[in-house]
Amino acid sequence: MADQPPVTRPPIRAEVAGNRLELIESGAARLALLLELIGGAQHSIKMLMYMFNTDSVGERVRDALVEAAARGVAVQLLIDGFGSDAARDFFAALNRAGGEECVFNPSYGRRYLLRNHQKLVVIDGQTVIIGGANIDDTYMNDRGPEHWRDLWLRLDGPEAAMPGRYFDTLFRWVTRRRPSLNYARRRLAEFSEWRGPLQWKFSGPLSMRNSWWRSIGRDIRSGHRLDMIFAYFAPPSAMLRRIGRLGRRGRARIITAAKSDNNATIAAARSSYSRLLRRHVEMYEYQPARLHTKLAIVDDVVHIGSSNFDYRSLYINMEVMLRIKDAGFAEAMRGYVERELADSKWITPELHRRRANMWRRLKWALSHFLVNIMDYTVTRRLNFRAER
Template sequence: MTQMRELWPQLEPWLLAVWGLYLLVLACWIVLQKREPIATLSWLLALAALPVLGLVVYHFLGPQRIRRQRHRRTRARSGLQAALPDGLRASEDCVTVAKLGQSVTRYAPATATEAELLVGGHATYDALLAAIAGAQHHLHLEYYIFEADRIGTTVRDALAERARAGVRVRLLLDAIGSGRTPNRFLTPLREAGAEVAWFHPARLRWLWRPRVNLRSHRKLVVVDGREAFTGGINVSDTQDERLRADAFRDLHLRLRGEVVRWLQLAFLEDWHYTTGVALRDRNLWPELPPGRLLAQVLPSGPDSPWEAIHRVMVEAIHQADRRVWLVTPYFVPGEAARMALTSAALRGLDVRVLVPARSDSAIVRAAARSYYDELLAAGIRVFEYQPRMLHSKALLVDGDTCLLGSANFDYRSFRLNFELNVLLHDVGTAGALEKEIAACLAESREVVAGRASGLGRRLGEAWARLLSPLL
């Protein structure tokens, strides 16, 4: 101990020099990412306090834009071009929100003959299993979470039965979200003839440019190219209210019509990107009748700089004339999203934000609450759903426009995850969504201005807000 005290005066200048060099390298590295200033400063402050360990954290979890990944996604798209039907081309006949959506995704507006809102795991799994049982040619599934529990086993066995009957079954799972699912659980599916692939699995060669923080959060099923399911519901007992009283309250969509072609394309791009295999079977593209419902598929991810879902949601809010109702389990908005919501309220619109009172992420819940005062001051009504975890992700604009899918209203969904939403212009679907949101509001507690909270809670929310760009 005495020797350390004697050596310290000699070591201190060197340690300070090393720490200063570390900060310089760190600052250059992060600044060159050209992120928003608040995100850059948040990372600098957080990592400056964690020498060495901070570099490792940023390397694996930082806001990476991988150019090689963009190139692979581009190749995945171009590799499919020869097999695409003529209907999957850009449209000149679209305006406002749909035109923006097409510009940032290259997915044109389409139509649907049916759009059914499925509330909860019970309704979703029943409809999904019925569709699987009726499949004749192929089943394409992509999930963030596919667990080896009762629901997972039921879906797996249904897929295996169809595979044994000659149906081509392809299952794409996220390697992190479904990381707890053992390979032996999927063995019966493979033995039946199904193909299973993992999105961004751990690989030694990825240590330099890791993808652990870039996940496929999409939930998508395409049945024979004619029917599709997408939304926020994973394959898990935690989302089936028949099995658990605390099951997540969530939403899903069942779609038929031309829009299914674009959902098929979204899956095929992900499959090609993950496996390197371009599926060019013409039977993947059956003729589909046009419908009366306007629908547009919106894929988004870190392979594009445009933050497609974020932009379309903000534009939809700006276009609102009467009402904006937002439901999200994770509310961590950036400046553009907050400006859109508060501006809508200041214009006199009925703006409501519905979030869960009980979340599976304490830090995200605290960050969300840090925005309440600003929202309330602008005239936005904020509600916290009480009974259980609210996992629905939806935006209702006026009486005819809604967005539903996998994307939360937060930085991670807008910038890091691969997400998939559907924009619908339909009074019937919007009306069904309005009823579901109203039912949730009836079981929610409205947050009032001047809410009482202790100093510790306010400090916790403030610190969580500071970390918002990192969440």
């Protein structure tokens, strides 16, 4: 099924509070959109990526950024030094053309585990892209066993201004001679919003009272209908309890990954299945491709962005999410979930019991601990084999 050409569907679109939203499902469409936006930029391009790799997609995007900088567009690029394989000379032409490129690198001490896991593009202060997909061949195509199933969301409108200001502050912090967490806590946390139908949530090691975690926690606590798609699903016990309570009073469905380049994350997700299945939460595993989506729908609210649903994303990584309260958009996004469910395997209590022998439960528990502390690129090297 993964080798079949993608089905072309009308994109999910909505207008919320004067902002136009469009869901980008296809990897090929994501690449075409990004190159189009970079090519049409007039004033500024602000790009924030966890992975920016030196494959054919990375070269095409880099070359487009170089061309934009050469025609006078202010180009700023911030990538994560742990997630990306791009050497400094890969962006030499961008720097020569007048662009600014910065690598977020860990330092030993309490900042070492901190990762910049955000995916954010701001064009001319008017158009924003967020989601889970990185700059890499496997995120920008729709065929083959290596490709990732993921989403981007495009936003055009006045709400594009906030992530642009956030990027500027983040870029100044990262490029300081001695960036401190105290500065991040004071400045970056100010950009998260708590009112309105569209609310930006910028999270990380800013506070144990993470803005997105608090927001989705409140939505789940009062909600009656929950649909989630998360490739990496290993939440703390408090969130599992909230999901379980919703499952008992309403309906909760969760899709996690059956395929990944990091089987420890699959094992970590399975460690939570027993608790949820006992509380009538429906569990599914996506089959056709490697899953990388980050999406939650609670009643009339949609959460979408870069954050996984695990301890690392909630309290260690720097992440960006958008909370959208709009009944029409939520219903359209549930249509997307229904299509993903059709390509997923239902994990019944009986199937889970057959899988859960003593050795596997031990492996699942160990994986749950490791993926919540270590970076995903480290736990990938454990090379756990995923049982079917």
